[in-house]
Amino acid sequence: AQSVTQPDIHITVSEGASLELRCNYSYGATPYLFWYVQSPGQGLQLLLKYFSGDTLVQGIKGFEAEFKRSQSSFNLRKPSVHWSDAAEYFCAVGTGGGNKLTFGTGTQLKVEL
């Protein structure tokens, strides 16, 4: 069965600093990988996704993620964080058989001004 691990429950960064959120997955086949963001009291918004091809994918709001098959990782990065990036970030793996998304436990990002 597939699983997703986000090792960092909370991360605090200063505005303008770089950011990396970690995600490791376990899945027997080629994974479909996603990063979602959830702002307080809101639903989930897709930041970016990886299906195949170039292992560095660009998303919205200046985010990017790199797929590393050898490390089973799909880490999310942003070169310069803005205060409005404070939110909960979820990594997920998608599988066929109904398009089931399995989520990690999330990383809460706080941004210090």
Next chain:
Amino acid sequence: DTAVSQTPKYLVTQMGNDKSIKCEQNLGHDTMYWYKQDSKKFLKIMFSYNNKELIINETVPNRFSPKSPDKAHLNLHINSLELGDSAVYFCASSRGTRADNEQFFGPGTRLTVL
């Protein structure tokens, strides 16, 4: 606006009651989902419907009964509510059931069982 909408946004009720949450999408999608987010923010799929047909049922208690009257609507009825049902319930939709079909999420319904 094209979107996934849910009603109500907040629901507070007593243990033992029966309640329903409604979801509608106007994206023309064929597939809809219900997810549960617990107090620790953990998100887990509950059900998925494709063209009104149930395709995913993730060992959810049978007190939970989804109903899809048409492709644009997926409602969730919960019988005999328990304290542990308190959570945020998210509806989502996607074009189809392929793993590369992006899921669009609604704003969530926060259910509190007293």
